[in-house]
Amino acid sequence: MTMVSGAADVLGILVCMKFEFLGPQCGCCVFAQVSAGMLTRWQTLVGQLHVTGQYQTPDHVQCPYKLPGWASVRYGHDAMNEAADGEQSIALETLYPIREVSRLTGVNPITLRAWERRYGLLVPHRTDSGHRLYSQRDIERVRTITNWIAKGVAVSKVASIIDRGGLDAPRPAATPEVPTVLDQWQSSLEDALGAFDLTLLERRYEQLLAVMPLASALTGVLLPVLRRQRRGTSESLLLDGVLRGRLLQRCAHREEGRPSVLLVNLQGAEGEVEALATAALIADAQVNLGFLPALPELPSLLLAAEQSGCKLLVMFSEGPLETAFLQRQLSALNQHLECELAVAGGCCALQTDALAAAGVHCMGGLGQELCASTRLLLAGQFDS
Numbered sequence: 001m002t003m004v005s006g007a008a009d010v011l012g013i014l015v016c017m018k019f020e021f022l023g024p025q026c027g028c029c030v031f032a033q034v035s036a037g038m039l040t041r042w043q044t045l046v047g048q049l050h051v052t053g054q055y056q057t058p059d060h061v062q063c064p065y066k067l068p069g070w071a072s073v074r075y076g077h078d079a080m081n082e083a084a085d086g087e088q089s090i091a092l093e094t095l096y097p098i099r100e101v102s103r104l105t106g107v108n109p110i111t112l113r114a115w116e117r118r119y120g121l122l123v124p125h126r127t128d129s130g131h132r133l134y135s136q137r138d139i140e141r142v143r144t145i146t147n148w149i150a151k152g153v154a155v156s157k158v159a160s161i162i163d164r165g166g167l168d169a170p171r172p173a174a175t176p177e178v179p180t181v182l183d184q185w186q187s188s189l190e191d192a193l194g195a196f197d198l199t200l201l202e203r204r205y206e207q208l209l210a211v212m213p214l215a216s217a218l219t220g221v222l223l224p225v226l227r228r229q230r231r232g233t234s235e236s237l238l239l240d241g242v243l244r245g246r247l248l249q250r251c252a253h254r255e256e257g258r259p260s261v262l263l264v265n266l267q268g269a270e271g272e273v274e275a276l277a278t279a280a281l282i283a284d285a286q287v288n289l290g291f292l293p294a295l296p297e298l299p300s301l302l303l304a305a306e307q308s309g310c311k312l313l314v315m316f317s318e319g320p321l322e323t324a325f326l327q328r329q330l331s332a333l334n335q336h337l338e339c340e341l342a343v344a345g346g347c348c349a350l351q352t353d354a355l356a357a358a359g360v361h362c363m364g365g366l367g368q369e370l371c372a373s374t375r376l377l378l379a380g381q382f383d384s
Helices: 007-017 036-051 077-083 098-105 109-117 136-150 155-165 181-194 198-211 214-228 234-252 269-283 298-308 323-336 352-357 369-378
Strands: 132-134 260-265 288-292 312-316 340-344
Touching: 098 109, 098 132, 098 136, 098 214, 109 132, 109 136, 132 136, 136 155, 136 181, 136 214, 181 198, 181 214, 181 234, 198 214, 198 234, 214 234, 214 269, 234 269, 234 288, 260 269, 260 298, 269 288, 269 312, 269 369, 288 298, 298 323, 312 369, 323 340, 323 352, 340 369
Parallel strands: 260 288, 260 312, 312 340
Antiparallel strands: none
């Protein structure tokens, strides 16, 4: 019988024997380290348990994630060899939950899931309960993806560009400390917010739009900064107000002879800025755009579409549409409308097949392609 002495040895054996832990779910991760000397002792004890038949494990297993309050280690032959190298600490990779990745990159969780499911851009780790966990390499890849999208590359093309050029390979240690153009613009906006200087904030907005397209400014600078502000603070409300005003101003521009497009926000007040951003990008297709901040009753919406003479009705939602709404109301709307019906936002990536079955066009999420998709839909040449 193997003798185990001390609470630390008992804990060590438990750590080695169980290679996945489900700790508290929170917005940050702790960097775990285990002394190589202590690891050697634990491995020896586990090895003795193997010999006596009291416990069996695979030769090599690695814990796929690290969570606060837990130490996770490699064990088996590889861990024994590493521990034999000396008493230096073994640093384990830190993995982050999706909300923390969203906070660090400015990309909302729905978009991160869509990049994974629809485009295969990300392959996060998974816990037993299905929660996604991302490595530092994944976070760098997200930033690379946003940089390419900011340059005007369609999200569907980004994977082939990155993988062909090896642009997601580890960078030199000094590289991440060099701020990108987008980082610099984000910092300048945050400085204006920190000073609560509305005049400077408006000036920064105008300067930003002078050097990059609206889609790039929104996805690469404006919305990431807005998401990083704590909800309810003066800074978040100031930026929210500026964005709403500027985007509504773009949507309100009208010219005689242009086709009419009506956009309905299905997200409510919480998603209104993203809905307005989508509306502004659609308006760039040289259309007269009407914006409804909430979904009216179906008969009223049909009457509004008819009386306005709109050629395209767009429903916006970042999250998945309710099944009942998708199967009944959206299908009924599509049957009675005299114009094209489409959806935009994150729901396109999340429910592609269901939307196709309902006969509804998918325009995609925020990006330069919204303008092109609008033109193709109005010309009857769109293939979703």
